Every structure is written in structure tokens, then in C-alpha cells.
Amino acid sequence: MRSRAEVFLRVVAILALAGWVMTILRPAASRTELATESTLQRALTRWTRSDRVDSVRVQLDTVPDATNIAWLAALRGAGTRVSWFGKQIPAVALETYPAVEPVGTTIVLASAPAGGRSVLSDDLGPLDTLGPNRRASRVAIVEGSLALTAGRQRARADVTIAPTPRRVFVAGAAGWEAKFVIASLEERGWNVDARLAVMPGHDIRQGPRAPLDTARYAAVILLDSSAAEATTGVERFVRDGGGLVLAGSANTASRITPLVAWRARERQAAPLGTQPSDSAWRGLSRVPFDTLPDRRALSLERRDGKLLVAARRYYGGRVMAVAYDQTWRWRMMAGDSGPAEHGGWWSRVVGSVAGRPYTPGQRLTTGASPIVALHAALGAPSAPAGAMPAGLPVSALAHVLGGFVLAALLAEWLLRRSRGAR
Numbered sequence: 001m002r003s004r005a006e007v008f009l010r011v012v013a014i015l016a017l018a019g020w021v022m023t024i025l026r027p028a029a030s031r032t033e034l035a036t037e038s039t040l041q042r043a044l045t046r047w048t049r050s051d052r053v054d055s056v057r058v059q060l061d062t063v064p065d066a067t068n069i070a071w072l073a074a075l076r077g078a079g080t081r082v083s084w085f086g087k088q089i090p091a092v093a094l095e096t097y098p099a100v101e102p103v104g105t106t107i108v109l110a111s112a113p114a115g116g117r118s119v120l121s122d123d124l125g126p127l128d129t130l131g132p133n134r135r136a137s138r139v140a141i142v143e144g145s146l147a148l149t150a151g152r153q154r155a156r157a158d159v160t161i162a163p164t165p166r167r168v169f170v171a172g173a174a175g176w177e178a179k180f181v182i183a184s185l186e187e188r189g190w191n192v193d194a195r196l197a198v199m200p201g202h203d204i205r206q207g208p209r210a211p212l213d214t215a216r217y218a219a220v221i222l223l224d225s226s227a228a229e230a231t232t233g234v235e236r237f238v239r240d241g242g243g244l245v246l247a248g249s250a251n252t253a254s255r256i257t258p259l260v261a262w263r264a265r266e267r268q269a270a271p272l273g274t275q276p277s278d279s280a281w282r283g284l285s286r287v288p289f290d291t292l293p294d295r296r297a298l299s300l301e302r303r304d305g306k307l308l309v310a311a312r313r314y315y316g317g318r319v320m321a322v323a324y325d326q327t328w329r330w331r332m333m334a335g336d337s338g339p340a341e342h343g344g345w346w347s348r349v350v351g352s353v354a355g356r357p358y359t360p361g362q363r364l365t366t367g368a369s370p371i372v373a374l375h376a377a378l379g380a381p382s383a384p385a386g387a388m389p390a391g392l393p394v395s396a397l398a399h400v401l402g403g404f405v406l407a408a409l410l411a412e413w414l415l416r417r418s419r420g421a422r
Helices: 004-025 040-049 066-077 176-187 225-230 234-239 248-252 254-259 327-333 335-353 370-378 394-421
Strands: 031-036 053-059 081-085 093-098 106-111 118-122 125-130 136-139 146-150 153-157 167-173 192-199 202-206 217-222 243-247 262-264 289-291 298-303 306-314 317-322 366-368
Touching (some): 066 081, 066 370, 081 370, 093 153, 106 146, 167 225, 176 192, 176 327, 217 335, 225 248, 225 254, 234 254, 234 317, 243 248, 243 254, 243 335, 327 335
Parallel strands (some): 053 081
Antiparallel strands (some): 093 366, 106 136, 118 125, 118 146, 146 153, 262 289
């Protein structure tokens, strides 16, 4: 008669055998795997080749590169549940767009975590450092693409070169101001046509007698009230998309009244001892403005409570008023840096209002925000919890149960032999 031990071992063997059969026949169990930033590359290859990984979680300190983000998104598209979590990934963003200047300047707008410095570089190396209170830069020459690095996080943006702008028309009295405005613009690569008044009925012209037309001119500069009154077609030119710069007393001309959203005040002279390079004067005189209550204008520069540079949109074009009317003194009397600073300032003023030539298919703006790309591809972060194991692999569990069957049968056989021997 069988002993209780033999019966128990037989039951264990039968149960283990049933479990072994069920393990072999059931579908493979899914697994959730965890990867960190340092192991992500190897994990991606393993996850792609395996058919047993049901969900994956990635712990990130920085945003992966575009290839790895696309790889994770492809895994999600193939049916694998993909989630990510991270503590404090720096929110870095970079935007570039071409300035409308012949020298090909690129304007860079950057966003980075407060309290630190970020480095702007191109494919050849660092170009500029942006501090906590500085989030914009102008770069004249760029090799390849631009990158902004804050800590370990990097954002990258392509650079688009704007088409060469059209010509600029300058009108004013023949004098130092007109001479050096024209010279500064030409030094910066602008093509300038001009009409300078010597006396009533006698003008000096540079370039042909051509009407103001956006097909020929990108911007018009009027340096004084007489030039503003004598120049015809300005309103139509701006309405059609051209740019207009009004300097000093040009803002008092009745012909340009429909175009402005400000009123010129009395001309002011700089106090004795003022340096021509002083940014509050940019020369030694200015004509400040008051804004009109019924028209919208953008205040671009104020000094001592006085509005000195203002701009507005007029139909398809832009109008800018600058209070300074003796900027030639800045160029001539500000030392070795005067010509470069004077020319750069005037070029930026013209470029900010100049109409940009349109090229079909041209991409005017590019940008990069890694954290936004990560959210767009993989969604919002999940709770920072570790991956939960799904138990032993199927093959290991089958081997364990098979061992139980063999061990139970062997033990039962030994008991029977020993009972028969007694």
C-alpha cells in the first residue's frame, strides 16, 4: 500500500507536469523594460529585435537626438508602449531668421533656463555667449547650422540666407547728414539712389529718375521736412509694402501725416559736454515724439522719458521714425569705432522696415526646441517609477517546473524501492 509521502509526491509531479504543459502552451508573457540615457542606444536595438517587450520606459536627463526620438516613436507606432520620465530637462529653444541686410546677418532669438549662461556656436565653434539677461544676438557669418548649449542640453536650428534686398532711396538736403548716411549704407552693401536738394529747383541725383515702386526700392529714407514735402508717391509706396524711415524734422511734414502715429516735438540740442556717441543723442540734436491717442505705434527706444524711435505698420508696409538728425557727428567724432557703429545702426534701421524679396519655396523662419519635439513625439512625461518585472521568462519557468516533475517522480521511485527492500 502506498505511503502518504508517495501519494504527495505523485500529486506534486502531476501538478508540476500540468503547470509545465500550460507554460509551454500559453503565449509568451510581456515585459516592461527600463533604460537610462546612457543605455538607450543599446536598448533600442534590443527592443527592436525582441518580440517579448510589451512596454518600455526611458529615464532622461537631456532630450535624445532626433534619431533616437524617431526610433522611440517608431516603436510606439509598432505597438510597444513607450513612456519617459525625467527630473529637470533644460527647456532650451532657438529661433533664427535672416535680417534684411546685404551682409547676410542672421538674427538669433534664444530661450534657456534662468540663472545660467548659454553658448551660441556654429559648425566651426563658439560664436557668442548669452547671459541671463541677454537672449538675442546678431551673427554676420554662419558656417553650417547654429546650436545653443545650456548645460548638457543643446538646441539646433538651420540658417536661411535672405535674398539680396532691393535698392534704397534717400532724400534730404545736401549736407553732412545725407552724405554720411549714404556712405554708411553703401559700406554695408546697400545700393542707394538719392536726391539731394542744393537750393530750390536744383537737386543732385544719384541713380536714375525712377518713381517710388516696390519693384525697385526696398525702403525710402527722408532726412528732413523739405525732402518729405518734395517726395511724391510715398504713401502709395508704403501701402504697397515698402519701408519708410523718417528722420528728425521729416516727421513734421504735412505730406506724411496719414502715415504716422506720432507728433514731432521741438528740436532739442545736446548739453555741453555730451559725447557724439552718447546713445541718448547719436549726434548732438534730436526731435522727440509724442504718440497720437487714436493710432497705434510701437515704442522702440525711450531716453529720459522721451520717445526717440517709434514704428508702425501701414497697410502692407512699415514706417519708422528716428529722432536723431545729426548722426554724422557720431560717425565723425566717436573715434575709431564711430564709422562701424554709425553704419551698423543705419543698416539695422533700414533693414527693419525694408520689404523682403519673395522667393518661391523660401523658408523664412526655422527653429528648434528639443523638449517640444520630445513631447510631440512621445507625449507628456509619466511618473518617475521604475519598471516592474513581469516574472521569470517563459523558458526559465518551464525548466523549473520540469525539474519539479523529475524530482517528484524520482523521489517517489526511491520511496517505493526502499519500501520494497524492507
